[in-house]
Amino acid sequence: MTLLSLDRVVKRYWRGYREIVALDEVSLELERGDFVAVWGSSRSGKTTLLRVAAGIEAPDGGSVTFDGQELATLPRKHRARLLLEQIGCVWQAGRITHGLSVLDHVALPRLKHHSHTQARRDATEMLERVGARQCAQAHWYELSDGDRTRVAVAHALVRRPRLLLADEPTANLNMIEREQLVSLLRSVAEDAGVTVLMMAPDAPELLRSHRLMSLDHGRLIKPRSERRGELIDFPARGRGA
Amino acid sequence: MGGPDESTGDAMSMKYAVLGLLAQRRGYGYDLVQRFEEQIGSAWQLNAGAIYVALDKLEQEGLVRPVPNDDGAPSTRRRTVRGAPRVIYEATPNGLDRFEEWMSTRSTLAPLREELHLKLALSRPRNLERLIEVTYEQEQACLERLEQSLEPRPLEELLGGSESWPAIASVMVRDAEVAHLQATVQWLRRVREGIRTLQERPEGPSPQR
Incomplete structure (x- = not known):
């Protein structure tokens, strides 16, 4: 069952007099227990994608649906509760209370x-x-x-959480620590059924995911089998039962 | 690289690959195809026929030989007839020596010949918009290839365990393609970034050289 769905999501910002298209008609479907890695360099739109997926920012176009509910139509309080109880976020510049x-x-x-x-x-x-x-x-x-x-x-x-959104969670770790962290994310997806959407710059840990995509200038680049629209899953290499 | 009578290229690499597989253990044609795929991976895009061509050449040079049947008579390879007896090959002592010699020689660096490089080099300003799209398509193709390498057991994990050297070596070979594809994606992004920067100039990219 689809847990998170982004349908032709557009997000724009103004930088001075210049309009930046941070997300350019991004469509994405994540099922329960999916571990999807999005590979993008800095300013490719990764953080914006996560903020929109978490319902922290509303898209300028398209829709974001979590567990069948369109986030933009939910009252703010309801969205806040989702973030507290069902969606876990790991931000790059995270702070503690x-x-x-x-x-x-x-x-x-x-x-x-x-x-x-x-x-x-x-x-x-x-x-x-x-x-x-x-x-x-x-x-x-x-x-x-x-x-x-x-x-x-x-x-x-x-x-x-049912959904974990992680913005470059491996950025400050060494090779072995990265490996341990990605193993953990993979196991929470496979064993606990948590859906994981991980943003990563350039690193081998991308290959530990179940599906790999790339983000550049707000465009989500997906393998052809995904682009056809239906969710065709790839050979279940390494996926838990 | 290789003996003095040899030409370079894929055919020669294939010859030594087959010799190396037979140096590991004896085998027949289809078995060699499967072992090649398993150990070297899909990136090579093996044409199975090349294995048989290599076997012929190796046999002519006395580097491999058919293993005699139980009655002591050497068998004849009849691979085109369905149900023909399977011919098993082994490396000769000469073959083993030649393989060791090849292992110690320097490896060639393949030339980088991508169609996109030609398109980029020969493009004109009016092609740039489309070229950006072509780089996206190329990145998509890289992702598709990378996806075939999605691996639950990375090299780091294998190194920490008790895996055999062939298992570790095949992951290292797979990592070579992964590294190449990652570098290609980074390069494609640089190309796009460069084209966009030029397009944003008030005067646009110059049509002159």
Whole structure:
């Protein structure tokens, strides 16, 4: 079943007197458990694509549908709840909530429906999974870039989202750390059925995804089998059962 | 590269590839085709007939030979007749020596001959808009090829495990194509960026050389 669908999405910005087309009729369908990597250099439109997919920004044209609901038609409060409960985001310049330790920051999304103890337990478990357990009591300014990325991933995953949107999550990691992180993303897609949309610059980890696309000047370039419109999946190499 | 009587090129590479496969273990034509695909990958775009041509040449040069049948008589290769007895080949001692010699020689660097390079070099300003589209199409073709390399087990993981050298080597060969395709996509983006920059100039790209 399709979880996220973008249909001919257009997004424009004005830079001075110049109009920038950040997304140029982008269409994309993601199913449950899909792990899709979008490969693009800086200013190709990757972050805009994620912000529109998350419902943080409304498209200027086309539509974004999450679980059958068109995001633009939902009340703002409803969209905010989706972001808190069902959509996890990992941003490049992520911050943690002011004054909180890493553990409390990661526990935060769980507090709405769980006790403080349970939320902290879940947060500890997630920090362990992303390899950042040792950072639990640290504050933001004490973290290395790599740890900040791992904490951001833990914060996004702790809510057990149905959709994970990740903006260059491997950017500050070394080769082995990247491999570990992409393995984690792949396993949350395959084992937990989370749909993952990952933006990446140029790196071999792109090849660990189930599907690969490229974004340039707001144009999403897809392999021909996808361009025909129907979702033709590629040979299920490495996909979990 | 190779012996003094040899020409360079794909045919010669294929000859040594077949010799190398037979140096690993004996095999018959179709088996060699399958092992070639498995170890070298799809990027080579193997024409199966080339394997048989190479086998003929190797046999003529005494570098491989048919393994005798149980009755001791050498078998004749009859690959065109359905149901013909399968002929199994092995490398001769001479063949093994020649293969080792080839392994230690310097490898050639294939020339880069892409149709798009010609189009780019011979294009005129009025072609540029279409050229941008052509680069997108080329990028799409690269993605399609990359997609065939989507791999649940990357090299880093294999190196950390207990995989055999042939398994690791075949992933390294696959990575060569991946690296080439990634570099091509980056180059295509640079071309597009360059054309767009020229188009944004008030006077546009100059038609003069």
